[in-house]
Amino acid sequence: MGVKERGQRRSSTGRQSLECEGDVNCSPIPQALSTPKYTGPDPSESPMSRYDRNQATRNHRSNPCCFCWCCCCSCSWNEDRNRRRFSRDTKLETVPHCEVCSKPSSEEVYSWASSFEKLMKNPAGRNVFREFLRTEYSEENMLFWLACEELKKDHSKHSIEEKARLIYEDYISILSPKEVSLDSRVREVINRRMQEPSCHTFDDAQLQIYTLMHRDSYPRFLSSSIYKALLQNISRSSSES
Template sequence: MRFSRKWLQWISCLAFKNPSQHTSMKRGSSSYIFEGEQPTLEEIRGWGKSFDKLMKSTSGRKLFRDFLRSEFSEENILFWLACEELKKEVDVPIIEEKSRTIYEDYVSILSPREVSLDSRVRDVINRNMVDPTPHTFDEAQIQIYTLMHRDSYPRFLNSQKFKALAQLQDGVSASGSTTESPT
């Protein structure tokens, strides 16, 4: 029996997430479920003005990750998040294990989730992997962050989901008041 990807994602949400931890945002015909605290309209609009604000917000990263998944480039944010987690580590054996996992999952040319890195950065990573530190992937992380900012972020801002959440379409003005279209 084969199931669609959307159906499997829906089932996995039911199986692994506690519905009491979700907050649903409804604006017009659009809704989106955020984990934890619901962002304000001003915060959502701030994501549209600053990629840094988007990436610093847990809710913003979740929305952006969902967008990247729809574009088949989710590996970029997953790599970036894995690097952020690595930077928090101080235990050498854990640093080595996490570094190896990140390398195998995102840098290795054999990985199905390989991120796009230039040869210079790959050489730096290969040298760093001899003695991994929390900063083994810093140059690669910057390159992927820049790639997401330059390529994916503009498309995200033009997506219907973002525009609906930021109330930037369907007769809603930037001030949040409903406007009537001329008839």
């Protein structure tokens, strides 16, 4: 084939390609492979409805409420966490839900404001203070302190070992939802003493939690609505009598 003939064939092929590009029906693109064009927002859809739909998509993708520490979140993650957080029932049957005590006198109630020691030595005072700690989600501090007090009253070696193990699981283990706040030094002491538990295994930890309640929770208790309501009731009863 000569050079001239090849040039004519190439020119003819080029014209056919151009003619094909100009013809819409020459080689149609399958509908499934075609890329849809953006035509803008739907005129019939209001801007607020588009905002609500986008906001719902973002919330479904990442719910920021799940990372807060409040109780307002209703998602399943936080509900499960709240169930663990509100689960305050101790395994120790020796620690009652509420200590049996008589109604405190007005002198006793007023004395609680003058001394944390007087509050903790009074069964009724411990009950009221424990109710306040429950509102702050720190009731485990009082439960741990009471459990240690019960442990000191025991004299059976087998019973002491069993109670010590339960106290450790309930309040010392990092896996427990009722874990109390202790420093590393006290934890090391407990771990050593747990090799041969005694009624004094948790003495250092009990003192640390006692100090924590005294320094941190006690001042807020004195200004709480629970204690103020108790004082008002006593004053009202005194005036009526």
